[in-house]
Amino acid sequence: MRTHSATLTARLAAGLALAPAALLAGVALAPAAALAAPTPIPSPGAVTVTKAGTSFLSATPVAAGQPVRVGASTGEYLYWSFPAAAGETHEINATVSLAANRSGRSTWAVEVFDGLRRRQACTAGAQTPTADASASTVAIGCTLRRVRPWAEPWSADPLPGTYYVRLTVVDVPEPDLGLPIDVDLLISTTGDADTSPEDGKLEAPLVPPANAGTVLDAVPTAAPEDSDDDGWNLDLTGWLPEAGSRWVWTTAGGMLAAVAGVVGFALTRRSARRVVR
């Protein structure tokens, strides 16, 4: 009996070790690809942007992975904008080549704003580095928070939409203003945009309007309610859960648990059968 139980436990241990190992292998494969991504190199074939805007309204649009190289003057405010989708994490890296013969230390900053011009926090990176008078370049970096698919209107969480990057010198001796600089900037994105529909969705991304406004004469009356919901709606797409939904994951987990239960039961039974023989 003791030997039986010994072989049984060995079997069990093997079974227990194997099943999760197989699963773990599956688990490990998916994030491996995602983790391999964060290297701040430009995407192949991306066209270098050689411009920068001078205000929020005139910010030059760039895409993630598109390198920016622009000549400018010390003290200029340089603006770029980039689109962000839910689930992404953006990293901004900039190198400023400074003019020679400067008179003192200068502090540079890259600031990021969302589509509502709300300041975004950097989770990592040298956001406001200081360059000595003798330094020839200064490196600036900022890693943003992961973009949420939804947030309460009162919160300041990062949401999908347009983001603005402003690069400038924030502290500089006055005689050094106006000297030529060269700016290299790259916005890289990591993350698999893997968000569940149950996490909510922002109905309209934070993309600000660019048109000139109009002053209204009177409060407009409410528009009539949409009548789309009236009558029978036989469209099943609203009922079927989307791929990646929690329903699908949990159902799959339940099935796996059932199979694993049968396997576990069979492991004990099979050894028992051998005893009978």
Add this chain to the structure above:
Amino acid sequence: MINKRWSSAVLLGLLAATTLAGPVPASADDDRAEPIAEPPRVQLVLDVSGSMRATDIDGRSRISVAQQAFGEVVDALPDETQLGIRVLGATYRGKDKQQGCLDTQQIVPVGPVDREAAKAAVATLRPTGFTPVGLALREAAKDLGTGSTARRIVLITDGEDTCAPPDPCQVARELAAQGTTLVVDTLGLAPDEKVRKQLLCIAAATGGTYTAANSANDLTDRLKQLVDRARDTYATTPAKVDGTEACPDAPLLAPGVYTDRESFSEHRWYRVPVRPGQELRASVSMALDRPVNLDYGVLLRATAADGRELVRGVDAGSGRIDVISAGLRWSAGADDETDERDADAPTPTAPAVTTVCLVVSNMFAPQPGTAKNPGMPVELTVDVVAASPTPDGPDLGRGWVLLLLLTVAGLLTGLVAGWLTRWWVATWREN
């Protein structure tokens, strides 16, 4: 190999995701690429005063460097850009300051450029007279005329204004306050401290830039960049609006971009109608166009018609910056909607339109001698979009760890069940 396949799969997924999320960048581009009938207009203002004779840029005289740069800019000019050239201090040789300070002419009118004629006009310039920068700026703004697009002036000078008043910096601030977007970019040729201070002031007052040009290459490259920028960055000018001191009579704003001016410790109110099921988005930027004390802030608040605060956006800063911005989102909650409906709507069946009041206030402190009027530029962006409801999914899980956990739990349950069954069978047989 496996890794490659997986990464390509992930890439495909990302591609699919970006196609799905396509409207985000696309709509941003669409807004920007809105066809604008007016061509970009830019005016170069060149100082041809006596000091331009100095030969201190790469061993050449300042005027010859400027002439060469102008020639190259005119050659490289994009076809649609309308360029004008105005000079100051170019003709009057006398000593009478009063007369010398009226010496500014437009030698190339703003419009489609005749390259040869423009280059010839620049080539004949000889350094001569005084430096009436303020007057030249005023005239240059007139030359550009009114229109719905942003206009740029590029001022190239080597010496400070010798004709104040009018003080060129004050002139620049007045021009910027006239409601049409006018940006003055300044270029100092081998500038000294006084020139630098003056040009920095002019640039800051209009949201322009200042560059020190110490070589011919610097000047040419920068001029080309600025003229290009006039084409790239000109957009429809925001609508001018006048905020009021209180909410009830504040202007009603439709979605769009607006500009206003706000002085120190002033409040400006606006109203935005928001229908049920809609979300209000507003952002404000205030420009620091004059010297203010070190620390500053801006506050944007949304209040209901009865004065209670709904939400606020705030940002503060310290040191050198062009604009400081804050933004907010707000959508009517269930309580608010019923409240408003009861209060405002005479018929209970019609959903009411909530009028949200927006108030912009600033925390700027003027330095001694800083002019209070006109106020500082305010850029207000208002948008009303569909509200995003709170997600109310069931308490389910997702992810690989969940699958692993459930499988291990299932396996253990199976094992325990198996053991129990065996034990039960064994004890049953023995009995």
